[in-house]
Each structure stands twice: as C-alpha cells, then as structure tokens.
Amino acid sequence: MDHKITVICGHYGCGKTNFAIYLAERWAAQGERVTLADLDLVNPYFRSSDYREELERRGVTVLAPLYAGTTLDIPAIAPELFSLAAREGRIILDVGGDDAGATVLGTLSEPIKAAGYDMIYVINRYRALSGTPEEAAELLREIEAASRLKATAVLNNSHLKSSTTVEAVAASVPYAQETARLLQLPLLDTTIPAFLAGAEGAERFLPVSVTVRAPWEDASELNFVGK
Amino acid sequence: MPEKVLMKGNEALAEAAIQAGCRHFFGYPITPQTELAAYMSKRMPKVGGTYLQAESEVAAVNMVLGAAAAGVRAMTSSSSPGISLKTEGISYMAGSDLPALIINVQRGGPGLGGIQPSQADYWQATRATGHGDFQILVFAPSTVQEMVNLVSDAFDLADQYRMPAMILADGMLGQMMEPVALPENSGKTLPEKPWSASGHHGERKHNVVNSLYLTPQALESLIRDRFHRYEVIREKEQRAEEYLTEDADVVLVAYGASSRVARSAVEAARENGIKAGLIRPITLWPYPVDAIERAIPTVKAFLSVEMSMGQMVDDVKLAVNGRRPVYFYGRTGGMIPTPNEVLEEIRKIAGGM
Incomplete structure (x- = not known):
C-alpha cells in the first residue's frame, strides 16, 4: 500500500471499519500523518466516526460525515474530501457496505484517482451472502461499478466475532485464495483477531485488534464504583 | 449441525x-x-x-x-x-x-x-x-x-x-x-387453515374474513x-431465562439488548460479593409472571433495567404485587445503559437492604 489513499471496501459487516481503524492506528504509531475518513452514509451504526475520540488520542485525524450524530444526519460527506490530493500524509477511506455504500466513492473517484490509491476489498467467508468465492467476486464487481474505482488487493478478514477460532480462520484461506484468483487480484493477508494471536497456528496470520463491538462486550473494564 | x-x-x-x-x-x-x-x-x-x-x-x-x-x-x-x-x-x-x-x-x-x-x-x-x-x-x-x-x-x-x-x-x-x-x-x-379465504372450489361455503x-x-x-x-x-406460553436467581438477593429484570448489559452487571456484582441474578423475559406478552413468582420467596428486591423511562417495570410490579420493593434504572432516547451504571444501582440497592 504505497499510494497516498487507501480505500477499504466490502460487504456490510465484513469488518471494514475495524480494519480501517487498525490500519490508521498502526500507521499513526509508526509516526505517519494519517487521516481516517468515514464515508459510511448508509448505516448510522458502528461507523468509524463513533470511535473518533480514541482515534484522535492516538494521533489520527478523523473526517466524519458532515452532520454525523446530529439531527441533520443526512448523507453529506466532509467537504475536505474534495481536496484529498492537497492533504498531507496518508488517507484511509472507510466506505459503507456493498454497492449502496460505495456509491459515494463515485463522486470522489476523480480526486481519488488523481491522488493515487490502493483499494482493499475486505472479505469474510462467514458472512451471509458473500460466503462463496463467486458471491464475493460478484459483490466486488457491483462495488467497482458503483465506485468507479478498481480494487487492487483482497484482504481475508474471515471471522465469527468472539467465536472465532484459529481453525475457522485457517479454513477460510482456500476461499480467500479462490476469490482473489477469480478477481485476478493479490491476496494481501489473512487477519486473525488479536485475542487469538498467542494461540498455536495463529502466527501465520495478521493479528488485528477488535475495536468495533457491542457496548456490553467489554465487561473487563468494570470497576466497583464507589466502594 | x-x-x-x-x-x-x-x-x-x-x-x-x-x-x-x-x-x-x-x-x-x-x-x-x-x-x-x-x-x-x-x-x-x-x-x-x-x-x-x-x-x-x-x-x-x-x-x-x-x-x-x-x-x-x-x-x-x-x-x-x-x-x-x-x-x-x-x-x-x-x-x-x-x-x-x-x-x-x-x-x-x-x-x-x-x-x-x-x-x-x-x-x-x-x-x-x-x-x-x-x-x-x-x-x-x-x-x-x-x-x-x-x-x-x-x-x-x-x-x-x-x-x-x-x-x-x-x-x-x-x-x-x-x-x-x-x-x-x-x-x-405448514398448518392447514380451513378458515382462510383461499378459494372454496365449490366444495364448501365461502369463508369471510372480517x-x-x-x-x-x-x-x-x-x-x-x-x-x-x-x-x-x-x-x-410464558418464557423467561432465569440466570443465577436461586440464591440471589437482588434480581434484575431485563429483556433484549438491556438484558445483555444487565447480565454483565450481574456477573460484576457477583465478583464483588453481591448475590445478584437476572430474569430475562423472552415473551413480553404473555408476561413471564411465573418466573417472578419463583424468585419471590428468596429475593429481597427487584431491579428493572430498560432502555426507556420505565415501562416493563409496571409488569414487574404487577407480578410482585407489593411483596418486594421494585426499583428501576433506565436510559432513553437512544442511550444504552452501561454495565457500570447498572452495577452502581445494584450496589445502592444491596447497600440499603
């Protein structure tokens, strides 16, 4: 991923936002200037702009949809996105799901092409409606048509949330390889949730921390208030 | 499977x-x-x-x-x-x-x-x-x-x-x-529906749905x-899940998403030495009054946890019928209670018993 812009696209719920956050934090930790732009205009839940505070604490600039989280939460993207080429540092575009979510990229396709981009197609073998290589390939064609951009690599992010096992990840590799072959794209990597990183057989996968989760999923931070 | x-x-x-x-x-x-x-x-x-x-x-x-x-x-x-x-x-x-x-x-x-x-x-x-x-x-x-x-x-x-x-x-x-x-x-x-208006084919009287x-x-x-x-x-047809209620002093009542929060809070309360439990209604009508009834002999207080200003708490009170205190904690308008907030409520109730 040598280009200024990294576009993260894929099916609803494949893990785009989680991977975009991971990438932003990794690059920021390496001392790079990173902007993470939330382009998800189709779904008001689990968007990268929901994690703005934490991201900014780690040095990532977040561009949220113009009125995200307000009563004017209309499909309007940040005006800064039209001057992408002029922005310093790396830019990650976290796109909404499917072709519906990728439509907004179409508007930005000219400035994105002008600045130079990589477009990562995130896949998850365990997601409904994209669980076969053929379904996954078809979905990308719809996304590419809507976005007027071409994917440059496939990322295998196959997981089952907290029920993910090393075996489940390993079992997804042939699916990812076949999807990449059908699309004639390189398979960038296969991720594994960070909580499995120490497990046997996990070392050949890319550990990615899990940021996007339901509010009750992190009971470990509970303190006994006031005692 | x-x-x-x-x-x-x-x-x-x-x-x-x-x-x-x-x-x-x-x-x-x-x-x-x-x-x-x-x-x-x-x-x-x-x-x-x-x-x-x-x-x-x-x-x-x-x-x-x-x-x-x-x-x-x-x-x-x-x-x-x-x-x-x-x-x-x-x-x-x-x-x-x-x-x-x-x-x-x-x-x-x-x-x-x-x-x-x-x-x-x-x-x-x-x-x-x-x-x-x-x-x-x-x-x-x-x-x-x-x-x-x-x-x-x-x-x-x-x-x-x-x-x-x-x-x-x-x-x-x-x-x-x-x-x-x-x-x-x-x-x-699927079950036969002899009452349906699906054509009598000259074999029966016509059905009227009205x-x-x-x-x-x-x-x-x-x-x-x-x-x-x-x-x-x-x-x-009443259905409810009863979680850690057998010996509980404080029983939370919560359904849906707020029951996930309540469950985390119950577990945290147990870790902190408070005997808490959870009744999770799966049917809201019929309301699982039998599950509440089973808890009454041992429980000291109920706490209804909801993402509202307090609605299901009415059904808890109707089932409890004055025999135990019934408390309420909720957030509304799109806010979700945190496990910590609920834990604090449990602590207050346990402290007052």
Missing part, C-alpha cells in the same frame, strides 16, 4: 422468516431495520416469494392482512414510528383472528425520535398495538441466534392461536452481528372467546 455464519440481526430475522416458510413480505424502509427489507428484496425472488415495498406503512400492513387472510405466512417489519402507523392494520388483524408476524426494531421516540436503539415501545407492544380489546404475542430476543429461533416460533404460535405476533427487537440487536446457525430448510408442512360486527352481543361473545384463548396462552 449447520455451519455458523455471521449475520446482522436484521438479516437473520429475514432469513429465519424465509426458512420458516414465509414467502410474502410487505414493508416500507426505515432506519434501523432497513437491512431486513433489503435482504428480503434480494432473497424473496430467489425462493419464489414476494417482496413488495409498499407506498406506506399503512399499505404494507394491510397487504399483510390480505395475504394472511388468504392463508399464507406473511410478515412486515418496521421501526417505532412506522409501527405506530401499522397499528390500525394490527388491530384489524387481531379483530379478524389473523396470524401474521410484525417486527419492530425499536428506535428512540416519541415522534420521529432518533435512530439509535430504544425499548420505549414496550407499552405499545404489550398494551396497545391498536384500538380495542386484544393482545398480540410479543417476543423479545436478546441475541441474533435467538432472533432466528423466535421468528419460527412466533409464526407457529401465531398460526396456532390465530393472532398476530410481534418480535420486539431494537436498533442494537438489529445492527449488531453475531454468529448464527440457521435451521436447515425444515421443509415442514372484523366488523354491528351486533354488540355477537362482538362481546367473540371477544370473550378470544380472551379465553388468551388465558390458555398466559398459562402455556
């Missing part, structure tokens, strides 16, 4: 309905349930079914009424403001003894409210999904897997008792993803019959 797939709650509700034999979906888009209709629009044509985006919620629910009258499994889905519009049709279906499934992926209200999760339609679902003397079956899943299981049960019980059923979910459950095992297409034969009864004696008698059926349902 079928392989698990990762699904959003909204998608799982849709797929489960198809697996349960539903081939007729009529809806109108609204956040945060839109994926349900979107999923139906992709899948229904592939299974020979009908997906129709109606011109309004009122039109959609009346299409469901028509399909149900013809004897097929039909459903609609919406979120809070859209459900208010559908209440006319739900009342008509109840008044016509028609089975159908209505899904409410609740968001904040009143009015247009917000688009974040809420449980503020509890009163509406259990007390007044329309005008008149009637009840509907109300189910409250708390996981995506349970959404799948309850859709099939809701269709079956709606058919069995000839009445509308509702899945009362919320935006968080609709939008979150969890692994689910979908039922293998059961291919089960909710208009201008003779008050006839209407009263019909409603009384329906209420006898409700009594049977109250007796047989």
Whole structure:
C-alpha cells in the first residue's frame, strides 16, 4: 500500500471499519500523518466516526460525515474530501457496505484517482451472502461499478466475532485464495483477531485488534464504583 | 449441525422468516431495520416469494392482512414510528383472528425520535398495538441466534392461536452481528387453515374474513372467546431465562439488548460479593409472571433495567404485587445503559437492604 489513499471496501459487516481503524492506528504509531475518513452514509451504526475520540488520542485525524450524530444526519460527506490530493500524509477511506455504500466513492473517484490509491476489498467467508468465492467476486464487481474505482488487493478478514477460532480462520484461506484468483487480484493477508494471536497456528496470520463491538462486550473494564 | 455464519440481526430475522416458510413480505424502509427489507428484496425472488415495498406503512400492513387472510405466512417489519402507523392494520388483524408476524426494531421516540436503539415501545407492544380489546404475542430476543429461533416460533404460535405476533427487537440487536446457525430448510408442512379465504372450489361455503360486527352481543361473545384463548396462552406460553436467581438477593429484570448489559452487571456484582441474578423475559406478552413468582420467596428486591423511562417495570410490579420493593434504572432516547451504571444501582440497592 504505497499510494497516498487507501480505500477499504466490502460487504456490510465484513469488518471494514475495524480494519480501517487498525490500519490508521498502526500507521499513526509508526509516526505517519494519517487521516481516517468515514464515508459510511448508509448505516448510522458502528461507523468509524463513533470511535473518533480514541482515534484522535492516538494521533489520527478523523473526517466524519458532515452532520454525523446530529439531527441533520443526512448523507453529506466532509467537504475536505474534495481536496484529498492537497492533504498531507496518508488517507484511509472507510466506505459503507456493498454497492449502496460505495456509491459515494463515485463522486470522489476523480480526486481519488488523481491522488493515487490502493483499494482493499475486505472479505469474510462467514458472512451471509458473500460466503462463496463467486458471491464475493460478484459483490466486488457491483462495488467497482458503483465506485468507479478498481480494487487492487483482497484482504481475508474471515471471522465469527468472539467465536472465532484459529481453525475457522485457517479454513477460510482456500476461499480467500479462490476469490482473489477469480478477481485476478493479490491476496494481501489473512487477519486473525488479536485475542487469538498467542494461540498455536495463529502466527501465520495478521493479528488485528477488535475495536468495533457491542457496548456490553467489554465487561473487563468494570470497576466497583464507589466502594 | 449447520455451519455458523455471521449475520446482522436484521438479516437473520429475514432469513429465519424465509426458512420458516414465509414467502410474502410487505414493508416500507426505515432506519434501523432497513437491512431486513433489503435482504428480503434480494432473497424473496430467489425462493419464489414476494417482496413488495409498499407506498406506506399503512399499505404494507394491510397487504399483510390480505395475504394472511388468504392463508399464507406473511410478515412486515418496521421501526417505532412506522409501527405506530401499522397499528390500525394490527388491530384489524387481531379483530379478524389473523396470524401474521410484525417486527419492530425499536428506535428512540416519541415522534420521529432518533435512530439509535430504544425499548420505549414496550407499552405499545404489550398494551396497545391498536384500538380495542386484544393482545398480540410479543417476543423479545436478546441475541441474533435467538432472533432466528423466535421468528419460527412466533409464526407457529401465531398460526396456532390465530393472532398476530410481534418480535420486539431494537436498533442494537438489529445492527449488531453475531454468529448464527440457521435451521436447515425444515421443509415442514405448514398448518392447514380451513378458515382462510383461499378459494372454496365449490366444495364448501365461502369463508369471510372480517372484523366488523354491528351486533354488540355477537362482538362481546367473540371477544370473550378470544380472551379465553388468551388465558390458555398466559398459562402455556410464558418464557423467561432465569440466570443465577436461586440464591440471589437482588434480581434484575431485563429483556433484549438491556438484558445483555444487565447480565454483565450481574456477573460484576457477583465478583464483588453481591448475590445478584437476572430474569430475562423472552415473551413480553404473555408476561413471564411465573418466573417472578419463583424468585419471590428468596429475593429481597427487584431491579428493572430498560432502555426507556420505565415501562416493563409496571409488569414487574404487577407480578410482585407489593411483596418486594421494585426499583428501576433506565436510559432513553437512544442511550444504552452501561454495565457500570447498572452495577452502581445494584450496589445502592444491596447497600440499603
């Protein structure tokens, strides 16, 4: 991923936002200037702009949809996105799901092409409606048509949330390889949730921390208030 | 055992309905349930079914009424403001003894409210999904897997008792993803519906599906019959999960998304030496009063945890009937209580005992 812009696209719920956050934090930790732009205009839940505070604490600039989280939460993207080429540092575009979510990229396709981009197609073998290589390939064609951009690599992010096992990840590799072959794209990597990183057989996968989760999923931070 | 797939709650509700034999979906888009209709629009044509985006919620629910009258499994889905519009049709279906499934992926209200999760339609679902003397079956899943299981049960019980059923979910459950095992297409034969207006083929008298009864004696008698059926349902169909209640001093009562928060808080309370437990209603009507009753002899206090200003707490109080104190904690308007906030409430109650 040598280009200024990294576009993260894929099916609803494949893990785009989680991977975009991971990438932003990794690059920021390496001392790079990173902007993470939330382009998800189709779904008001689990968007990268929901994690703005934490991201900014780690040095990532977040561009949220113009009125995200307000009563004017209309499909309007940040005006800064039209001057992408002029922005310093790396830019990650976290796109909404499917072709519906990728439509907004179409508007930005000219400035994105002008600045130079990589477009990562995130896949998850365990997601409904994209669980076969053929379904996954078809979905990308719809996304590419809507976005007027071409994917440059496939990322295998196959997981089952907290029920993910090393075996489940390993079992997804042939699916990812076949999807990449059908699309004639390189398979960038296969991720594994960070909580499995120490497990046997996990070392050949890319550990990615899990940021996007339901509010009750992190009971470990509970303190006994006031005692 | 079928392989698990990762699904959003909204998608799982849709797929489960198809697996349960539903081939007729009529809806109108609204956040945060839109994926349900979107999923139906992709899948229904592939299974020979009908997906129709109606011109309004009122039109959609009346299409469901028509399909149900013809004897097929039909459903609609919406979120809070859209459900208010559908209440006319739900009342008509109840008044016509028609089975159908209505899904409410609740968001904040009143009015247009917000688009974040809420449980503020509890009163509406259990007390007044329309005008008149009637009840509907109300189910409250708390996981995506349970959404799948309850859709099939809701269709079956709606058919069995000839009445509308509702899945009362919320935006968080609709939008979150969890692994689910979908039922293998059961291919089960759906029940015969000899009352349906599906063509008499010259072999019987024609059936009339109707909710208009201008003779008050006839209407009263019909409603009384329906209420006898409700009594049977109250007796047989209550469902609740009881978690760590056997020795609990403080029993939380919570359903749906807030029960996930409550469960975390109960576990944290136990780690801190407070005997807490959880009753999680799975049916909201009939309300699981038996589970409350079982807890009464040992429990010192109840705490209802909701994403509302306090609605289900009324049913807890009715079941407890003054024998124990009943407390309430809730957030509203799209806010979700945190496990820490609930833990603090448990601590206050435990401290005062």
